[in-house]
Amino acid sequence: MDKTVNQKAWFLVLPVFLVVAFSAILPLMTVVNYSMQDTFGNNQFFWNGVGWFKELLDPSTDLGGRFLDSLARNLFFSAVILAIEVPLGIVVALSMPREGWSVAACLVILALPLLIPWNVVGTIWQIFGRPDIGLLGYTLNHLGMNYNYVSNEFDAWATVIVMDVWHWTSLVALLCYAGLKSIPDAYYQAAQIDGASRWAVFTAIQLPKMNRVLLIAVLLRFMDSFMIYTEPFVVTGGGPGNSTTFVSIELVKIALGQFDLGKAAALSLVYNLIILIVCWIFYTVMTNAGNERPAKQGVA
Amino acid sequence: MHSIPGRRTIMVLFLIFLLLPIYWLVNMSFKTNGEIVSTMTLWPHQPTLANYMRIFTDESWYSGYIHSLTYVVINTVISISVALPAAYAFSRYRFLGDKHLFFWLLSNRMAPAAVYALPFFNLYSAIGLFDTPWAVALAHCIFNVPLAVWILEGFVSGVPREIDETAFLDGYSFPRFFVKILVPLIASGIGVAAFFCFMFSWVELLLARTLTTVNAKPISAIMTRTVSAAGMDWGLLAAAGVLTIIPGALVIWFVRNYIARGFALGRV
Amino acid sequence: MARIDLVDLAHSYGGNDAPLESFALKPVTMTWRQGGAYALLGPSGCGKTTLLNLISGIVTPSSGKILFDGADITPLSTQKRNIAQVFQFPVIYDTMTVGQNLAFPLKNRGVPKADIDARVKKIADLLDLTPYLDRKATRLTADAKQKISLGRGLVRSDVAAILFDEPLTVIDPELKWQLRSKLKALHRDLDLTMIYVTHDQTEALTFADTVVVMHDGRVVQSGTPAELFDKPAHTFVGYFIGSPGMNIVPATVSGHEARIDGHTIGLHRNYGVLPAGAKIEIGVRPEFVNVAAPASGLLSANIERIDDLGRVRFARVRVGDAKFAARVPPGFSVPDNTVGLVFDPSHVHVYADGRLVEGVA
Numbered sequence: 001m002d003k004t005v006n007q008k009a010w011f012l013v014l015p016v017f018l019v020v021a022f023s024a025i026l027p028l029m030t031v032v033n034y035s036m037q038d039t040f041g042n043n044q045f046f047w048n049g050v051g052w053f054k055e056l057l058d059p060s061t062d063l064g065g066r067f068l069d070s071l072a073r074n075l076f077f078s079a080v081i082l083a084i085e086v087p088l089g090i091v092v093a094l095s096m097p098r099e100g101w102s103v104a105a106c107l108v109i110l111a112l113p114l115l116i117p118w119n120v121v122g123t124i125w126q127i128f129g130r131p132d133i134g135l136l137g138y139t140l141n142h143l144g145m146n147y148n149y150v151s152n153e154f155d156a157w158a159t160v161i162v163m164d165v166w167h168w169t170s171l172v173a174l175l176c177y178a179g180l181k182s183i184p185d186a187y188y189q190a191a192q193i194d195g196a197s198r199w200a201v202f203t204a205i206q207l208p209k210m211n212r213v214l215l216i217a218v219l220l221r222f223m224d225s226f227m228i229y230t231e232p233f234v235v236t237g238g239g240p241g242n243s244t245t246f247v248s249i250e251l252v253k254i255a256l257g258q259f260d261l262g263k264a265a266a267l268s269l270v271y272n273l274i275i276l277i278v279c280w281i282f283y284t285v286m287t288n289a290g291n292e293r294p295a296k297q298g299v300a
Numbered sequence: 301m302h303s304i305p306g307r308r309t310i311m312v313l314f315l316i317f318l319l320l321p322i323y324w325l326v327n328m329s330f331k332t333n334g335e336i337v338s339t340m341t342l343w344p345h346q347p348t349l350a351n352y353m354r355i356f357t358d359e360s361w362y363s364g365y366i367h368s369l370t371y372v373v374i375n376t377v378i379s380i381s382v383a384l385p386a387a388y389a390f391s392r393y394r395f396l397g398d399k400h401l402f403f404w405l406l407s408n409r410m411a412p413a414a415v416y417a418l419p420f421f422n423l424y425s426a427i428g429l430f431d432t433p434w435a436v437a438l439a440h441c442i443f444n445v446p447l448a449v450w451i452l453e454g455f456v457s458g459v460p461r462e463i464d465e466t467a468f469l470d471g472y473s474f475p476r477f478f479v480k481i482l483v484p485l486i487a488s489g490i491g492v493a494a495f496f497c498f499m500f501s502w503v504e505l506l507l508a509r510t511l512t513t514v515n516a517k518p519i520s521a522i523m524t525r526t527v528s529a530a531g532m533d534w535g536l537l538a539a540a541g542v543l544t545i546i547p548g549a550l551v552i553w554f555v556r557n558y559i560a561r562g563f564a565l566g567r568v
Numbered sequence: 569m570a571r572i573d574l575v576d577l578a579h580s581y582g583g584n585d586a587p588l589e590s591f592a593l594k595p596v597t598m599t600w601r602q603g604g605a606y607a608l609l610g611p612s613g614c615g616k617t618t619l620l621n622l623i624s625g626i627v628t629p630s631s632g633k634i635l636f637d638g639a640d641i642t643p644l645s646t647q648k649r650n651i652a653q654v655f656q657f658p659v660i661y662d663t664m665t666v667g668q669n670l671a672f673p674l675k676n677r678g679v680p681k682a683d684i685d686a687r688v689k690k691i692a693d694l695l696d697l698t699p700y701l702d703r704k705a706t707r708l709t710a711d712a713k714q715k716i717s718l719g720r721g722l723v724r725s726d727v728a729a730i731l732f733d734e735p736l737t738v739i740d741p742e743l744k745w746q747l748r749s750k751l752k753a754l755h756r757d758l759d760l761t762m763i764y765v766t767h768d769q770t771e772a773l774t775f776a777d778t779v780v781v782m783h784d785g786r787v788v789q790s791g792t793p794a795e796l797f798d799k800p801a802h803t804f805v806g807y808f809i810g811s812p813g814m815n816i817v818p819a820t821v822s823g824h825e826a827r828i829d830g831h832t833i834g835l836h837r838n839y840g841v842l843p844a845g846a847k848i849e850i851g852v853r854p855e856f857v858n859v860a861a862p863a864s865g866l867l868s869a870n871i872e873r874i875d876d877l878g879r880v881r882f883a884r885v886r887v888g889d890a891k892f893a894a895r896v897p898p899g900f901s902v903p904d905n906t907v908g909l910v911f912d913p914s915h916v917h918v919y920a921d922g923r924l925v926e927g928v929a
Contacts, residue, residue, distance in 0.1 A: 003392060003393055006392075006394070006395060007396060008395075009389035009393035010395055010396070011391070013389050015381075016385075016386040019378065019441050020405060020442060020445050022412070023408075026419075027419030029420075030419040030422060040803070049927065067397070076439065092311070095308075095310040095311040097307075097311070108557045108559075109315050112318065112552060113318060114499060114505065114548075115506060115547075115548025115549070115552060116548060117519075117520040118504065118505050119520050119521075119523070120523070120541045122538060123325075123523065124321045125321060127324065133337065133340075133404070135324050135342075145407075155471055166317065166318065166321065184657065186657060186659050187343070188660040189626045190622075190655060192645070192647060192678060193652060193653050193721075194720055195432070195677050196672070197542075198305070203338065204664070205661065205665070208662040209662070220431075223409075227410075227413065227414070229414055229506055239459065247414075248412055248414035249414075249415075252414050252417065252506070256417065256418065264418065265418075267416075268346065275410050279407050280407075281404070281708040
């Protein structure tokens with residue numbers, strides 16, 4: 001895999017660079033600009049320096065309190081999501097049928113939630129969970145549980161988490177399934193000959209071979225759950241109170257709701273920076289994992 | 301050996317978990333509002349197509365579908381066509397700043413849409429693209445182009461370099477090699493990348509809603525209008541929801557045999 | 569350590585109702601002696617890997633039985649068969665060190681730790697893997713990985729036979745013979761039954777004391793390399809083994825004589841009258857046909873080209889429609905393109921429908 005050095009390759013990359021730069025760099029400059037200013041509407045701006053950033057990181061201020069609270073909520077949410085979706089996704093991938101029409105059927109149904117617009121996902125669960133007209137809410141209430149995601153914080157959280165599990169576990173499962181499919185049969189046969197138990201096959205063969213796709217799955221899920229906006233917004237609107245207000249919801253509230261552009265921009269930058277750092281770690285880990293892999297071997 | 305004990309039960313339970321909420325939506329879309337609100341019925345007792353009729357006869361409803369599909373298709377075409385040469389470059393050559401550029405591209409995939417909502421609003425208003433499908437299509441490029449580059453790079457790397465060299469020795473020019481040889485070889489990869497672009501553009505709402513008001517408003521945003529003076533029109537909302545699931549379901553059906561390969565992203 | 573008997577063993581991937589012609593392995597009955605070094609030789613798709621997988625238990629036979637030392641083990645799972653198998657591509661447990669890889673089969677069987685350590689050390693010594701014991705197995709070269717796969721088989725003291733499925737495919741040519749001689753040495757030292765699947769006749773002939781040739785789901789001949797060379801039981805064995813392969817030409821045979829293209833060749837044995845309707849051919853290895861100056865009484869042929877293999881030269885000649893390879897004696901120079909062919913009658917064999925016909929001396 002020795003690549004040749006060729007600076008003309010830049011011409012091939014140029015279209016991508018221009019398209020993404022147009023959508024990324026100009027807006028980013030606007031955000032940086034806003035983040036240093038304050039506005040009282042009417043397009044009048046005042047220089048505020050790093051004022052917003054100071055406030056943002058100080059929990060005693062209104063802005064800082066809101067930011068840090070939503071950040072903590074969001075981190076907790078991402079942690080719960082990962083703890084449920086990754087193991088469940090692996091189990092589902094391992095439960096896939098081996099051959100026949102049922103494979104295609106399972107794949108289609110698994111992929112279905114991934115292609116539903118995010119606000120429709122929210123709508124589906126908003127309806128499904130309602131105690132008066134939703135199957136889930138109705139059933140739970142008739143079983144004697146006082147379930148109501150609008151008024152009860154715990155119920156709201158549970159609904160948002162179950163919804164995310166419903167929405168995204170398939171992604172983990174499909175990635176893992178693709179990883180499992182790439183394991184040559186000889187591995188399973190050798191394990192059989194070596195007398196490996198089912199669990200040993202999992203830990204010695206399947207898990208190590210899925211390691212790369214799992215990394216992708218974990219990081220995609222982390223990123224997307226950390227940026228989540230639409231689905232909880234539709235279901236709970238961030239409530240009850242602020243109990244399900246995640247960082248993106250807070251940000252949109254400040255930016256488009258209050259038109260506090262300076263605060264919103266500062267929040268955006270810090271928010272983006274956190275994700276960027278995680279992304280960089282992800283990238284480094286990925287490329288190192290890639291370098292460790294030995295030369296590709298064909299499989300007959 | 302591939303699978304685990306009790307796998308059938310697990311799979312069936314999980315599929316039921318996935319399908320039940322969707323079934324409930326479909327079920328409601330065929331009910332009258334009276335039936336929805338007054339009784340709990342597991343299937344429509346007085347099935348009606350009225351909700352669907354309203355959507356198909358009201359232009360402000362069905363034009364939402366056309367808007368959505370328009371910007372999704374524009375976005376997919378732009379993403380794939382700019383990503384293809386870049387994927388080739390990243391796969392075959394080393395050049396100044398290649399790794400940083402690749403990282404920068406990927407980092408945009410990780411940028412929260414909420415961060416960009418407002419600046420995009422300003423940007424596209426300034427250049428007069430606001431409330432056109434082009435605005436949404438271009439905005440979605442920020443996460444779809446990096447993704448397409450990443451997926452295609454994996455597939456291009458799967459094509460042996462000898463093929464390029466042979467083609468150039470045979471006197472193919474670069475563009476001709478690209479169109480006649482490389483593209484057919486990675487056709488399935490292009491399909492996979494297009495699938496993912498379609499998927500992420502179709503499901504995104506925040507940017508699509510922020511960048512449109514009337515003329516390009518996507519269907520999923522129009523749905524929020526079902527709150528009327530008489531309370532929620534649940535049946536209509538459900539019917540609109542069902543209709544937004546259908547394009548995705550169709551796409552999945554056509555690519556069902558490639559899903560597993562697609563999720564391997566051409567690299568495993 | 570065991571003798572392996574196959575009794576009417578057959579397998580079809582399409583189920584038992586499939587026509588016999590489509591069986592991947594047609595019914596076979598044979599015995600593999602304890603301590604033998606066997607090679608299963610044949611082109612791809614001839615059923616050799618199926619046979620191997622039946623013995624190891626990866627595939628369950630459609631019909632027939634497999635006996636280890638007389639005991640029927642057909643229904644037993646792979647784990648319970650005490651078979652070791654080395655695959656075409658090295659199978660390595662990525663996350664483990666070389667030592668852990670070697671210990672894996674013993675750990676799975678609940679062997680005490682002290683015994684495992686002793687056994688792993690011994691096998692590592694035997695395979696020259698000792699310096700790598702604490703290294704991650706993924707980083708090693710293909711031949712070292714293949715040694716680890718082999719080691720995982722050897723590490724079990726109870727193993728009945730070791731099966732090899734084209735194990736040298738991914739090994740660099742210069743390392744191939746090293747690894748092969750290692751295998752031979754191990755075979756001598758450990759007194760194990762080894763079955764080695766390959767499509768490469770050099771590999772088969774140098775490794776094995778008994779070569780089993782398969783063709784189209786059938787075992788066509790099983791014998792020492794010399795037997796396969798001197799007296800192929802089937803025309804397939806004749807041209808598959810040897811380089812160049814055996815000359816096989818249609819002929820009419822009666823008594824002590826074979827006629828090709830109007831010319832008579834003397835035979836060493838009496839074949840009496842052969843069954844009518846069968847396709848009769850004679851087979852003779854190029855090593856036992858010499859070209860000579862044309863003379864009456866010799867089958868005359870036209871030379872198409874001469875292959876110089878260094879130690880020996882073979883002429884490619886044509887007799888009527890039939891093509892022949894024949895040895896060119898040292899120092900022989902061809903005056904023009906026409907030569908005579910001299911056959912060694914004791915090495916001319918007669919085949920009916922592809923099978924060797926035994927004549928009467």
